[in-house]
Amino acid sequence: MSLVLKIVFWFFGIFFAVITTIGIYVLAFYLGFFGSLEIAEKNINSPYPKNLLNKKIQSQLEHSMTNKQILFGDTHVHSTYSSDAFLWSLPLNNGEGPHPVSDACDYARFCSALDFWVISDHAEAATPTKWMEAKKAIRQCNAIHEKSDIPDLISFLGFEWTQIDPNKEDHYGHKNVMFLETDEASVPIMPIGSGGVATDGMRNPDRLPTVRSNMLSMALFDFKNRNRYADFISFNDHISQTENCLEGEEYSPSDSCYFSALTPKDLFKALDDIESDSIVIPHGNTWGFYTPSESSWDKQLSIDNNDSKKQISFEIMSGHGNSEEYRSWTASYTKDDVQFCPEPSDNYLPSCWQAGEIIKRRCLENENSNAVCENRAALARQLYIEGGLSGKFAVKGITPEEWLDSGQCKDCFLPAFNYRPKGSAQYALALRNFEEGEEQRFKFGFIASSDNHRSRPGTGYKAIDRMVTTEANGPTAVFLEENLTLQEEESDEPRKVNLEELEIPDPFSLWEPVRQSSFFTTGGLAAVHVDNRSRDGIWKSFERRETYATSGSRILLWFNLIGETETFPMGTEITKKDNPVFEVKALGSFKQKPGCPDYRLGKLSSEKIKSLCKNECYNPSEERNKITRIEVIKITPQNSNYENIDNLIMDPWKVINCPKDNEGCRVRFSDNEYSKSERDSVYYVRAIEEPSLRINGGNLRCDYDSDGNCKKVNICYGGYKTSREDNCTMMSEERAWSSPIFVNYQ
Numbered sequence: 171m172s173l174v175l176k177i178v179f180w181f182f183g184i185f186f187a188v189i190t191t192i193g194i195y196v197l198a199f200y201l202g203f204f205g206s207l208e209i210a211e212k213n214i215n216s217p218y219p220k221n222l223l224n225k226k227i228q229s230q231l232e233h234s235m236t237n238k239q240i241l242f243g244d245t246h247v248h249s250t251y252s253s254d255a256f257l258w259s260l261p262l263n264n265g266e267g268p269h270p271v272s273d274a275c276d277y278a279r280f281c282s283a284l285d286f287w288v289i290s291d292h293a294e295a296a297t298p299t300k301w302m303e304a305k306k307a308i309r310q311c312n313a314i315h316e317k318s319d320i321p322d323l324i325s326f327l328g329f330e331w332t333q334i335d336p337n338k339e340d341h342y343g344h345k346n347v348m349f350l351e352t353d354e355a356s357v358p359i360m361p362i363g364s365g366g367v368a369t370d371g372m373r374n375p376d377r378l379p380t381v382r383s384n385m386l387s388m389a390l391f392d393f394k395n396r397n398r399y400a401d402f403i404s405f406n407d408h409i410s411q412t413e414n415c416l417e418g419e420e421y422s423p424s425d426s427c428y429f430s431a432l433t434p435k436d437l438f439k440a441l442d443d444i445e446s447d448s449i450v451i452p453h454g455n456t457w458g459f460y461t462p463s464e465s466s467w468d469k470q471l472s473i474d475n476n477d478s479k480k481q482i483s484f485e486i487m488s489g490h491g492n493s494e495e496y497r498s499w500t501a502s503y504t505k506d507d508v509q510f511c512p513e514p515s516d517n518y519l520p521s522c523w524q525a526g527e528i529i530k531r532r533c534l535e536n537e538n539s540n541a542v543c544e545n546r547a548a549l550a551r552q553l554y555i556e557g558g559l560s561g562k563f564a565v566k567g568i569t570p571e572e573w574l575d576s577g578q579c580k581d582c583f584l585p586a587f588n589y590r591p592k593g594s595a596q597y598a599l600a601l602r603n604f605e606e607g608e609e610q611r612f613k614f615g616f617i618a619s620s621d622n623h624r625s626r627p628g629t630g631y632k633a634i635d636r637m638v639t640t641e642a643n644g645p646t647a648v649f650l651e652e653n654l655t656l657q658e659e660e661s662d663e664p665r666k667v668n669l670e671e672l673e674i675p676d677p678f679s680l681w682e683p684v685r686q687s688s689f690f691t692t693g694g695l696a697a698v699h700v701d702n703r704s705r706d707g708i709w710k711s712f713e714r715r716e717t718y719a720t721s722g723s724r725i726l727l728w729f730n731l732i733g734e735t736e737t738f739p740m741g742t743e744i745t746k747k748d749n750p751v752f753e754v755k756a757l758g759s760f761k762q763k764p765g766c767p768d769y770r771l772g773k774l775s776s777e778k779i780k781s782l783c784k785n786e787c788y789n790p791s792e793e794r795n796k797i798t799r800i801e802v803i804k805i806t807p808q809n810s811n812y813e814n815i816d817n818l819i820m821d822p823w824k825v826i827n828c829p830k831d832n833e834g835c836r837v838r839f840s841d842n843e844y845s846k847s848e849r850d851s852v853y854y855v856r857a858i859e860e861p862s863l864r865i866n867g868g869n870l871r872c873d874y875d876s877d878g879n880c881k882k883v884n885i886c887y888g889g890y891k892t893s894r895e896d897n898c899t900m901m902s903e904e905r906a907w908s909s910p911i912f913v914n915y916q
Contacts, residue, residue, distance in 0.1 A: 238699040238716075241708065242724055243286035244627035245451060245696050246330075246346055246488060246619030247274050251304060253295040253372045255623035256405055258643040261395045262388050262650055264889060266638060268401075269625035271304050273782060275311035279323045280769065281783035282628030286324040286698075286708055288348045293329040293361035294372040297412045298426045301360055308352050324705050327352050329361035331437055332368040336558050338462035340366075342434050342470060343455045343593065346485070346619075350709050351446035358423035360412075362440050365430030371677065373428065375410040391649070434470060438477040449712055450477070451617065453485035455598075456493040458577060458588025459681040460559065463501035464509075466592035471603040471610050483712060484595050484614035486719045486907055488621040489629065489640055489693040491586035494907065496596035497579060498816045501588070502555050511551035517580040519880075521588070522554040524576035525565050525664070532662035543662075550664035557667030560680050564667055567660030570684040575870050575880040584721070584867070584902065587689040588682070599852050599910060600818045602808040611807060615715030615741050615909035616854070618722075620693025630692040630722020631788040632762055633863045636897045637888070638784070640690040640865055644683065644889025651889065655679050687888040688898070691866045695720045697727070697906070699739065715741025720906040723759035723795065723862075729855050729908035730754075732838070740854070743912040749844045750913050754826075756797045756857035756906065757834040760790030794833040798903070800826040801856040802839065805910075806849045822856075844913070854910040858903050867900035 248255045250268040259265035271289055278284040289304055308327045315321035328348035335341040349357055363369055371377075385403050389396035415427040421440040431437040441448045455461065470476055486494045499518040502509045511522035526547035533543035554561035562568060579585040591597060595614065603610035620629050622639070629639035636642050645651040654676040674680060697718045698711035711717055716739050718727050731738040732751045738744055766779055766787035779785065804823035808815070828835035835857070844851055872880035885891075886898035 238701055239703065240726055241285035241698050241700055241703065242628070242695045242720075243284050243288070243324075243698070243708070244278070244282075244620050244622075244693065245288040245326075245328075245348060245483075245617055246290050246453065246485065246621045246693075247287055247625065247627045248291050248330075248621070248623040249274055249289065249304070249625045251291045251295065251300045252330075252623060253292060253405075253409075255291075256402060258623055258641070260388075260398055260402060261392055262646060263643040264637055264646050264894070265643065266624075267398070271307035271625065272310070274625035274627055275307065275323070275325060276778060277625060277782055278325075278627040279311075280766075280779055281626070281787050282631055283788040284323065284628045284695075285703070286326065287627040288326040288328045288346070290328045290330045290346045290348070291361075292332050292368070292372065293363040294332050294368045295409055296329065296361045296363070296428070297408055298360055299408070305352065305354065305357065312352065320703055324703075324708060325352075326350075326705075327357060331362060331364050331431065333364035334367040334460050336367070336462060338465045339469065341462050341465050342475070343461065343465070344453055345434070345437065345481075346451040346453060347437075347441065348449050348451070349444075349446040350448070350705070356444075356446040358444055359426050360428060362421070362437060363428055363430050364437075365432045369428075369430055373409055373412075373414075378406060378410060381406050433475060434477075434481075435474040438480060441480060447709070448480055449483060449709075450481045451483045451485050452481065453488060453619070453621070454490065454493070454586070455593030456586045456590045457490055457593075458501065458586070458590050459686055461588075461590045461593060462558065463555075463590065464504060464592070465590055467598040467601055467612070468592075468603075471598075471601050471612060473608065473610065476610065476612065478613065482613075482615055482715060483617050483696075483717060484598065484612075485619055486595050486616045487584070487618040487694040487721055489691055490621055491689050491691065492582060492584045492721075493586055493593065494595050495579065495582045495585070495591070495821065496594045496600070496815070496819050497582070497589070497591040500591065501577060509555045511555050518578075519574065519576040519580075521573060521577040522551045522561060524573055525554040525561070526551040528565050528568065528572050529662060529664050532660065536662050538662070546663060553664045553666055560667055560669060562682060563656075563669075563672060564664050566663075566665055567658040570682070570885060571883055573682075573685060574883055575872055578869065583905070584691060584864075584869070585689070587686045596803070596805060596819050596821065597815060599805050600807055600815045602811070604811055613715070613743060613910075613912055615712070615717045616719045616907050617696035617717050618694025618719035618907075619696060622693055626782075628693070628695060628788075630694060630720075631724075632786050633692065633865050633897055633899050634786045635784045636865050636886075637894050639692050642687050642690050642886070642888035644687060644887055644891075646890050648890070684885065684887065685870070688866055688870045688883075688886045690888070691864060692722050694722050695724065697724075699728075714739075715909045717741065718906055718908045720759075721902075721904045722864075723859060723904040723906075725759050725797070725857055725859060725904070725906040726755075726757040726834075727855075727857050727906045727908055728753075728755045729911065731911050731913070738911065740909040740911060743914065745914045745916045747845060747915060749840050749842055750851075750853070750911075751838065751840045752802075752853065752855075752911070753836070753838045754800050754855050754857070754908075755834065755836045756800065756828075758795035758797050758859050759904070761793045761795055763789045763791045765789060795859045795862065795904075796830070796833055797828050797835040797857055798860050799828055799858050800835060800837055801858065802826070803854050803856070804841070805852040806847070807852065809849070823853075844915070848915050850912075850914045852910045852912055855908045857906045857908075859905065861901040861903050863899040864902035864904070865897050865899055867902035868898075871898075871900070 311325040385399040529550040530547040553564040579589040700707040802824040871884035873882040
């Protein structure tokens, strides 16, 4: 070959190599993913800074008692495809605008630096078009490193089954569904909705005239943002154009109509018809803003309503608060088929009781006799109970501040709003059902998530930007507040709640959104012990229940049962007669540096980081937070359907303080009473970090009297009454919860 030909071939070889490289990056920019992110130090062109790469795979290097690595993810993320997310994105609710699924991919990759995440928009707002776009976005998010041996970010497809019912016997709560596969042939044409209240609220065409009227009014008031309100009208029109499947028709994954699974039994049956494997994750069972006051896990512990092969994880915490802890009190109690208001206890003030106190105070201020005022207070309590989730309207002209801290768990860690203890993880693990021939138990692994509705997975890395990293939202002006909430003069006489007569302008105001804003915090994380960094590796960890939850900090946690010849990790179920011995190792999360790592992504990417991450990313230093103590919880499940749960949950059963001069903590302990009791037992641990700042770490921020009673609250508003720059932070002890180890005495 002549020298000229060699030069020509050499020139064109270089030319095509450059063109190919540029083309790949142009495609990546077009898809919104900013180029290749190979998780390997040998990739010198990676925009990921090497120190963060090392931190992201640090668990692989620091493993102990196992050769597995730890990955962190978020299994509960909403984009603006969810109706509530779209509503909260509007300017009238202090929203910053829409965020598609691709934003969640970018946020997980660059802002929170997660290892995996799941899109879980509400199925009740789905259409074939939106679901198709979500599937495409997930595939695109995976496409950059799909062929890599060490992908930087693994994205899963899923949806939320948003079941609600005001009747406690028909209320099952929300469940997230995640799929193993993402290809079109393996997943359904439409997600599966819940029917009932959620479907009526999001899909009923009868509500469209009201939506149009409200949005057109807002467009006139906020003319510069008129297109956003027009978009919301189009969003709702699009939902209503999807036909419902025929009532009584069998579910088919190939149908493009909207299918409602009315019960968990119906949901599990429908999922069996889908080719891809699926995992079902219940969440929000303690959230009192939509959960009936006496709702309980009991009715779901049956062969029909619990699929133990799919429902294997429990979301123990999210940005809506903690759902771990059981308490013996309830918001109401039933006797002879009649509901009553309970009296206050040391750490719980029932809202129905506070309704009576408010009426009594007003009555006495109006110089009525004590006997008259006591009678009105008693009536107010009963009318509150009869009003159900809208019981607050039994008190006319009420303000959020007058409720003080009623309805809340005062001694729980970051509790969910209006706490329902019988929906907690501890209560579920203590239950047993012997009535169906085959013994039934819940055997959940634990995870946590964000439940963020602004396409921001994994928001817990820093206490920043409350209005986007939490679900905080509210009216931006007095005019909006007055037109969205019921305006009444206060009265010292209670009334029977009749929502049709009251004509509530905003349905969300039924559920105390103002007080609830003080309970929205940044989310938790799901952690998995994996054999390999892959989609299949993460999935198998879920199936083994070798998962744990954190409140947002990336605490490293191992919890093992030590056998004579073998070590059994968290999530294990084992049969033994001798006393079990356990080992815990925990290592605190990295303290964060301000700002973002140097991604070296160019101007366009830097602008995206600024707008999406707000210039604050997961940016670990070399210093870790200290683990202060290990708390061990022991639960002995019921030996009969009627055994009192109150005596079966020992929290904490054991507290082990950690050395003050170490970042980590490693301890062993045994249960010397196990063999004597001859009872099945469940054990899990909490690893507690030193205090750090957290958004809404103090919830309602009470001022207390000398007896410890809340006398005044300082609500963290989602609207104009609290500045966007005020993150309402207080000190909080971040933690990690291991999945349980189930030890059966047989």
